[in-house]
Amino acid sequence: SQQGEEDPQALSIQEGENATMNCSYKTSINNLQWYRQNSGRGLVHLILIRSNEREKHSGRLRVTLDTSKKSSSLLITASRAADTASYFCATDYGGSQGNLIFGKGTKLSVKP
Amino acid sequence: SAVISQKPSRDICQRGTSLTIQCQVDSQVTMMFWYRQQPGQSLTLIATANQGSEATYESGFVIDKFPISRPNLTFSTLTVSNMSPEDSSIYLCSVEDRSRYTFGSGTRLTVV
Numbered sequence: 001s002q003q004g005e006e007d008p009q010a011l012s013i014q015e016g017e018n019a020t021m022n023c024s025y026k027t028s029i030n031n032l033q034w035y036r037q038n039s040g041r042g043l044v045h046l047i048l049i050r051s052n053e054r055e056k057h058s059g060r061l062r063v064t065l066d067t068s069k070k071s072s073s074l075l076i077t078a079s080r081a082a083d084t085a086s087y088f089c090a091t092d093y094g095g096s097q098g099n100l101i102f103g104k105g106t107k108l109s110v111k112p
Numbered sequence: 113s114a115v116i117s118q119k120p121s122r123d124i125c126q127r128g129t130s131l132t133i134q135c136q137v138d139s140q141v142t143m144m145f146w147y148r149q150q151p152g153q154s155l156t157l158i159a160t161a162n163q164g165s166e167a168t169y170e171s172g173f174v175i176d177k178f179p180i181s182r183p184n185l186t187f188s189t190l191t192v193s194n195m196s197p198e199d200s201s202i203y204l205c206s207v208e209d210r211s212r213y214t215f216g217s218g219t220r221l222t223v224v
């Protein structure tokens with residue numbers, strides 16, 4: 001299976017702490033994306049990092065990509081209770097459109 | 113980015129019946145994508161819907177079970193036919209824009 005793996009599966013932290021989630025994948029990619037899902041609703045695109053990029057920032061989000069290790073990490077700094085959600089990485093292998101391969105997700109709980 | 117209106121947001125259905133899920137996009141898009149998210153799992157692509165042609169189904173999904181319509185460039189429906197409890201999932205539609213995917217809010221289906 002090409003499916004990515006995320007760890008941890010669940011993460012519980014206090015408000016103000018940083019949260020780090022990791023994603024590993026199996027083959028070469030065009031880009032890797034992170035999505036957020038609140039309570040089983042629709043997914044919201046957070047950030048996209050291309051295979052020739054190593055790090056990207058967006059507000060309190062920092063994403064890194066290590067293509068040699070086929071892994072990525074998502075760091076949320078100064079977390080808030082509103083960050084409580086599931087976070088998924090998705091890899092675009094450059095095949096047919098729409099065929100993102102989603103990881104199993106990390107369920108983040110931020111306690112006030 | 114596009115805005116997608118998906119409905120119904122949830123439904124509880126009897127086994128053996130069918131449910132049709134609708135997605136309306138606020139702009140014209142060539143392809144629309146339908147995903148399934150089984151309980152506690154990641155997203156799996158069901159099919160890609162092109163306007164004016166038959167949908168392209170992924171391995172493990174067939175047209176008789178998941179018929180799709182795409183009558184114009186802003187609208188698509190997915191029907192879950194002859195439902196069984198194993199079909200209980202969240203179903204999501206999605207469109208792509210510059211490699212980033214926008215999702216509908218999801219339909220949470222429970223089959224009893």
